[in-house]
Amino acid sequence: MRKMFSILLLAILMIHFGGIDSLAIAQTAKRRKQIAANQPVTFKSDRIDRVQKLVTDNKFLEASIELYQLKKDKRLDQAQVSYLLGLTLMEQGYQQVAAMQFIDVIRRGKNKYVRSALNRLFIIADLLGEDSIIHYAVKKIAGDDPPAMALDPFYFRQGEYFSDNGNVKGAIESFRKISSKSPYYFLGQYKLYLSYLELNQPQQALAIAERMLRMANNQSDRHLMLLAIARAYYQGKDWEKAIRYYKMVPRDSLYWPQALFELSWAQLRAARFRSVVGTLQTLHSPFFENEYNPETFIVRSIVYVYICRFDEAEKTLMVFDKVFGGYVKKARSFYLSHKGQLRAYWDEVRKASLRLEGKNSQSHDGQIPYPIMKSIVTSGEIQKLLKYIIRVNQELARWESDGKLKGHSIFSYGRKVLSRRLQVAQNQVAKLAQYALERKIEDWTDLQEQAQFVMYEVVNGKKEALKAIISGVSDKQSDLDHDKQREFYVNNGYEYWPVDTEYWLDEIGNYHYMGKQQCR
Template identity: 25%
Template sequence: MTRLLRPLGIAVLGLTLAWGNPAPAQSFEGLDLSQSSKKKKKPTRKPTRGGKKPAAAQPDESDSDSDASSTTPAATTSPGMDLTGGTAAPAAPAAQPDSNGGMGLDLTSDTTTAPKAAPTMSFDAVDLTGKSGDRQRLDVAISLFKNEEYEKAAMSCFEMLQDAKLAGLHMEARYVLAKSLYRMGLYHSSLGEFSKILAVGPESKFFRTSLEWLFFISRKTKNETVILDEIAKYANQEFPERFRTEFHYLLARYHFVRGKALDQVGRPQDADKSFNEVKRLTLLIPKTDVFYPRAKYLEGLAYFRFGNQARSAADKRTNLNTVGAIEAMKEIVRVTRTLGGDAEQVAANQKLRELAFMQLARTHYGMQQNRYALFYFNKVERGTSQWLEAMFEASWANYRVGQYEQALGNLITLSSPFFREEYFPEALILKAVIYYENCRYRESSLILQDFERTYLPVHDQLELITKKQLEASEYYGVLSEVQKKNKEGLERGETDVILERILRLALTDQDLKKTNESILELEGEMDVFAEKGDTFRYSELSKRLLEGLKQQRTGLIEKAGVMAKGKLETELVSLKQLLANGLRIKFETVTKEKEFLEEQLKAGGSVSIVKKYRYSVAVADDQLYWPYEGEYWRDELGTYQYTLTKGCIQRDSANRTIQASDSN
């Protein structure tokens, strides 16, 4: 196209002014390169400052997308200049004045009045956007991200990170990469990139928003503890108000887990500091906040731990800590009745209330207040996650107060085929003790034989595993192999069945269970790469990310291995004690049978220690008596009431040589 040139001096001055005054620095969040030059303005959402956000509202990760650019000046556009990167021709400016008042270049296409031909000028090498080519590369990646082409955006940012010449843009490129990985569902990989940004320190432009993304990731992972260590590193930083209570809760969780670990390695004084920090942090969470019940639960457990540390019942600290634990759990019960929220939040509150009832019951049981313990055990609803545990522990409280029929009824439910996979070895010991207390020595001996036949092989296998002095990862490998066979439905031998019981035993430890879930989650994320397109799947970025996930998995396996070894060693000691108690009961049973036979011989065979009891099948009007004949119905579980038809002649005079505390 031929252009006419006005007086040269004025033209040079116009160019000088245009180039000497560059456009303000553009933030990638404030510039959308994906739209045409005639896009409509989007209404911007003004952030609320100083106002308090409702506790039930959970911030979404999209809230952080614009935070990094909130302080960047708005983009300014000169007439006729296209900053959107589109291909449409720029709009023609208004007609320029006559040559007497020329104002630079005449960009009109009117050639009819040209007095003479002028040299052709090309502007191909001029970047009218005022940006470097490097910055444009990053803007392209941002445009891909905004167009939800996350794989391409991630690879584009990764390529920039490999170029040392672009060091000035590396931080922003890594931030876009981390967000892209998050949107792809690669949460652990995303966490790794955000961690690198945070490691630079608060002076980074993206430090604050990267902290916020940690919370988003914690809500996506099954085990929130994977980010607790990361959050704890920045405990002294000022968090945004909308995340402050969640931060205090997660930090309290971190100190609680740390305190438990310190107790396990024999460092109670250091553990005291962590548990005191738990109590301090939970006080910072307001009662109306969604994290308040969870914080109170941690506070109650911290008080309970201090109560257990003070062994003497006469110690005032024991009483104060016990009262503190009870009051914290009661507060959870009160609060969770009134807190609303979505279905997920309601379910979480329901589960928390069950845990509070369990802790209240255990606290009263430990203080020998068995009827209070039974009251709270019975508050746990049928079919919930804590129901079986509540029934089993209530059986011990029933035994203590002499309610043998109710205790045996609970044990019938636990032995049903519906719960064959559950691990309650103590149930058989309790059953044997109850029969022994009621002079049913023969039945007691048969129950103990059943216990030894079932759990002696488990004991032997546990002893074999723990004596091998394996590496931590190998302990987890044993359990992982069983898990794999279960998942794939492979044929299992007798040893595998025993190891399966050990796996269920190990996973009764909640910390180990959560760590195991994290490992499985990592493995699932590694499998996701195989589902991506070939360009991303075989890229250098994928290789690097997979290497990072493998390293994380190795670290978690080491951690899980240590926890698994500790749990197996603890359960081995417990099983040894149960087997020893079984032998003691068997010895007492044989002794009683011998004494009975000797008395029969002396009396000429007319002595009896057992008599038939009178009993009634009468039930309430809203109940139906149905004799149990060995069959199980799901709707009957938890309602069994065992009737002792015979027992000691003098029922209340039976000598309790086996105390509940010895077997419990």
């Protein structure tokens, strides 16, 4: 591969510096050397010769150093030099620095290297997984021929680009073009499924998910598809089938907590109130104490109101306010005192990420409560950027430790490029985190309003119950559940026993609420 690349690179060098019109020269090493020795050149210098020789000898690093110096030579075609520099850097795995060379070629406007540079840039962008570079490349390639050597990644990224820009139909068209043999196929089909859901076409989405479930060749994909099928049924308002598929996501799956949360909604829509509370009992167990899920407490309180367990509803709302109100209070205080301070947001993200990866202690020393930060940091966009930051950091570390680069002007240039990219990416993460926090604070206000509505129903329900007692319709004051005791039982399918303050790993997911509805 490396040899092939050097042949290609040499051919390009000779074509452009030597005036050769055909790429057919790039066949064998022997032939290449003959060509290098015999062909006439239109512009020749010792330095070009040296670059040619370095590439022939697979000395890409030295070639990069030479080429970077050639960038200052105004007599040369700078688009050409940047393109070649990009190729040599790419060969050494310096993807981000190489990307800047290709972008430089593209920005220079119409020249004969633009198309090749775009193709290379797209390949790098796909490897780096950074949206702004991907979108830049995809946007530039649009209307032109897609890169032949990366057709499937291109269609996948193009689909994502369309999807991000609200062009769902365009996204569907792109995702459909991905070859079934491509590593991008599964993810592409999943994105296709999501696009159909976005278009509110759950039947098409369901068909894709069912097909992908049969094709899934690992447990994680299989679980994702079970979740996908359940979601399609949910969107199609087939609650019972949705419940069945949500329950098929096994407990050891990474998707299980999400499946549980969505299951509770499906059970609520199917009016299986007791089941909802049982499901939420799991989500409200201490095993999920680091999850920011205030909505589930509202759902739980609504269920209690439905079954006239007003004291239970009140208690749930109290927990909702005490736990999440405390979180939001701290988050709001941070938000108000750090407006526009991206560095502070980046620090919060970094601390939460370290804890998420298990590299930090379990005590969170950030100013924003960890459950909120966890929900922010685990969002797709931030995760994508964090992975990009890791890659750039790795590239920077490798660049700085490369002894042969030190002392050359390209060394400080590369360091500057990588540092700048890191800074930009960190600022992007910080902005996303700030925006997400802002949304959470806004959402909290909405949730509080909903909680107040439920509380109103609680008070009203209690009043009606008391009226019934006073008027003699009911004299069972004990029905009002004054002791606020919850009756939960654990069932593992064969035996059952009461939940008794402590929570066991092998019990969660098996809770059954035994309280009966008390409406009269």
